Amino acid sequence: MQSSIFFNLPPSFSASKTDLNCLNGIKLCSRRSEALCSYSYSSVPVMRTKVLKPKIGSIRRTIVAVMSDGNGRGELKEFDYDLVIIGGGVGGHGAALHAVQKGLKTAIVEGDVIGGTCVNRGCVPSKALLAVSRRLHELRNEEHMKSFGLQVATAGYDRQGIADHANNLASKIRHSLSNSLQTLGVDILTGAGTILEPQKVKYGGTIITAKDVIIATGSVQAIPTGIEVDGKTVITSDHVLKLEYVPDWIAIIGSGYIGLEFSDVYTALGSEVTFVEALDELMPGFDPEIGKFAQKVLINTRKIDYHTGVLASKITPAKNGKPVIIELIDAKTKEPKDTLEVDAALIATGRTPFTRGLGLENINVQTQNGFVPVDERMRVLDANSELVPHLYCIGDANGKMMLAHAASAQGISVVEQVCGNDYVLNHLGIPAACFTHPEISMVGYTEPQAREKAENEGFEIGVVKTSFKANTKALAENEAEGLAKLIYRADNGKILGVHIFGMHAADLIHEASNAIAMGTCIQDMKYAVHAHPTLSEVMDELFKSAKVSSAVPEPVAVEKEKLV
Numbered sequence: 001m002q003s004s005i006f007f008n009l010p011p012s013f014s015a016s017k018t019d020l021n022c023l024n025g026i027k028l029c030s031r032r033s034e035a036l037c038s039y040s041y042s043s044v045p046v047m048r049t050k051v052l053k054p055k056i057g058s059i060r061r062t063i064v065a066v067m068s069d070g071n072g073r074g075e076l077k078e079f080d081y082d083l084v085i086i087g088g089g090v091g092g093h094g095a096a097l098h099a100v101q102k103g104l105k106t107a108i109v110e111g112d113v114i115g116g117t118c119v120n121r122g123c124v125p126s127k128a129l130l131a132v133s134r135r136l137h138e139l140r141n142e143e144h145m146k147s148f149g150l151q152v153a154t155a156g157y158d159r160q161g162i163a164d165h166a167n168n169l170a171s172k173i174r175h176s177l178s179n180s181l182q183t184l185g186v187d188i189l190t191g192a193g194t195i196l197e198p199q200k201v202k203y204g205g206t207i208i209t210a211k212d213v214i215i216a217t218g219s220v221q222a223i224p225t226g227i228e229v230d231g232k233t234v235i236t237s238d239h240v241l242k243l244e245y246v247p248d249w250i251a252i253i254g255s256g257y258i259g260l261e262f263s264d265v266y267t268a269l270g271s272e273v274t275f276v277e278a279l280d281e282l283m284p285g286f287d288p289e290i291g292k293f294a295q296k297v298l299i300n301t302r303k304i305d306y307h308t309g310v311l312a313s314k315i316t317p318a319k320n321g322k323p324v325i326i327e328l329i330d331a332k333t334k335e336p337k338d339t340l341e342v343d344a345a346l347i348a349t350g351r352t353p354f355t356r357g358l359g360l361e362n363i364n365v366q367t368q369n370g371f372v373p374v375d376e377r378m379r380v381l382d383a384n385s386e387l388v389p390h391l392y393c394i395g396d397a398n399g400k401m402m403l404a405h406a407a408s409a410q411g412i413s414v415v416e417q418v419c420g421n422d423y424v425l426n427h428l429g430i431p432a433a434c435f436t437h438p439e440i441s442m443v444g445y446t447e448p449q450a451r452e453k454a455e456n457e458g459f460e461i462g463v464v465k466t467s468f469k470a471n472t473k474a475l476a477e478n479e480a481e482g483l484a485k486l487i488y489r490a491d492n493g494k495i496l497g498v499h500i501f502g503m504h505a506a507d508l509i510h511e512a513s514n515a516i517a518m519g520t521c522i523q524d525m526k527y528a529v530h531a532h533p534t535l536s537e538v539m540d541e542l543f544k545s546a547k548v549s550s551a552v553p554e555p556v557a558v559e560k561e562k563l564v
């Protein structure tokens with residue numbers, strides 16, 4: 001059998017005839033469709049080709065790449081893979097799926113189970129618990145039920161049943177992720193991966209080479225010093241998801257995403273919650289106005305109290321009949337402030353990148369606050385801020401945006417890079433959502449950030465808001481407690497940020513995030529048609545009420561399509 005190859009080499013390619021003779025026995029095709037496999041050149045410094053090496057009984061593909069020597073000449077190198085990804089979380093999975101679509105021979109090195117934090121200990125099981133808490137909050141809200149004319153006997157729950165729901169969902173998604181990888185021909189190599197040198201990775205006792213390597217090793221819970229986690233009474237999100245018991249009173253340290261989502265779960269299950277937050281306001285990461293509005297509904301109406309501007313400096317687990325003891329100090333002066341005695345404490349103070357054993361020292365890479373330094377193309381930078389050739393880092397480990405879909409989108413952008421398309425991901429268009437009930441979602445700048453940007457760059461911003469109380473669907477659902485806010489450039493209609501608190505906010509945000517990502521301005525969004533009655537009309541209302549001063553381009557007249 002003769003292998004064939006399609007060449008699409010860059011104009012600068014200058015491999016000598018001898019180099020090309022090394023590809024002896026391989027048919028060079030001028031048309032992609034004639035080749036068994038095809039390859040486009042990758043961006044500098046790599047120029048590459050792919051060879052099919054026939055083996056008796058099977059076809060084993062070896063990757064042969066023409067590596068640039070920096071002077072426009074090529075040297076042929078052989079690799080086991082086009083792409084090796086260290087870490088099989090959502091970032092690694094997203095990158096691998098895109099890589100096989102692009103025809104790259106791909107392997108994932110995973111030290112634990114496929115799915116990483118999101119599937120096994122994060123997004124997936126937490127959303128299963130939140131699905132339960134939504135129903136419990138609703139069923140236990142007598143007034144809400146009465147407003148529909150419904151009478152419901154007191155709703156109860158089976159703790160183990162809820163835990164099983166979360167656990168079963170995680171295993172279901174984990175299996176489907178593993179199956180999708182295997183079906184598509186991604187090799188899953190089990191073991192902790194260490195980078196020995198650029199393009200060389202060791203896992204278990206095996207060394208493999210790859211033309212390009214992606215670090216996607218994620219993050220773990222950050223535990224501030226002085227806090228002792230026993231996994232029973234002082235816990236992290238990893239423990240909550242097993243829901244081994246429901247404490248009567250739980251302190252949640254940190255009012256970010258994890259703290260808020262689990263306050264929703266615990267209050268639904270009947271616990272009293274005390275927040276301990278280092279900054280002066282609860283929910284400090286959110287747009288302040290939306291945060292305040294959300295606090296009225298999510299905190300003030302529930303069995304939740306809070307201490308802000310304080311650090312939990314020491315937490316001792318419950319033992320010998322004594323409760324969990326939390327010592328609070330002033331976040332600024334560090335003076336002792338208070339001592340709390342509670343049944344349990346959940347540590348939700350942020351996450352720290354996981355790079356232990358990765359071998360970064362072998363390639364002269366120094367982490368910054370634990371994160372792997374990268375440029376806007378996710379290319380890893382060494383201690384001298386030079387690019388490490390053929391090495392990328394995506395997801396929580398680079399700390400650009402610690403969200404599952406951001407990890408996966410970064411993975412896709414890297415695959416595009418290694419395939420020669422200079423695709424740079426616009427992080428401003430990546431949405432985020434907190435899945436409380438109601439939900440909070442956001443994309444782009446908060447209002448204070450947008451105002452600062454406007455002042456620095458000398459433009460005017462516009463801010464418009466709308467209440468869910470003006471939305472028929474929300475009113476029909478008796479869930480009209482909500483606020484949406486659009487921040488935009490008043491001169492040209494560019495969307496700077498959208499923040500929503502209200503029913504299904506996590507779904508509603510995508511119209512705005514896609515508009516930012518695609519560069520669609522308000523002048524065009526105003527003409528988009530939304531079905532009635534839907535929550536999406538909240539977005540319609542926002543776009544229509546925005547006032548843009550520049551000449552508005554009329555929408556392109558589209559000829560009416562005949563439906564019949």
Ligand SMILES: Cc1cc2nc3c(=O)[nH]c(=O)nc-3n(C[C@H](O)[C@H](O)[C@H](O)COP(=O)(O)OP(=O)(O)OC[C@H]3O[C@@H](n4cnc5c(N)ncnc54)[C@H](O)[C@@H]3O)c2cc1C
Binds near residue numbers: 110126218358435
């Ligand atoms: C409770 C909780 C809820 C969350 N909810 C959401 C949510 O609703 N939406 C959202 O967008 N995000 C959510 N997140 C965040 C989300 O889980 C992370 O942003 C996401 O998992 C990051 O993906 P990743 O691929 O970078 O890393 P991870 O998912 O952490 O995967 C990294 C993988 O690398 C493996 N690994 C590490 N080192 C090595 C090594 N040396 N060799 C081999 N393998 C290695 C690990 O075993 C792991 O499988 C949540 C997080 C938590 C904790």
Ligand SMILES: NC(=O)c1ccc[n+]([C@@H]2O[C@H](COP(=O)([O-])OP(=O)(O)OC[C@H]3O[C@@H](n4cnc5c(N)ncnc54)[C@H](O)[C@@H]3O)[C@@H](O)[C@H]2O)c1
Binds near residue numbers: 224313432
């Ligand atoms: N729905 C989602 O998308 C979702 C859900 C959960 C987690 N996540 C991701 O997981 C990551 C971790 O979430 P998180 O909630 O732990 O972090 P976070 O950064 O969102 O919030 C941590 C909070 O803890 C506070 N804090 C830190 N140290 C403290 C101390 N010693 N005492 C008191 N307060 C302290 C901080 O001021 C901050 O408000 C986030 O980056 C988030 O992106 C996302």
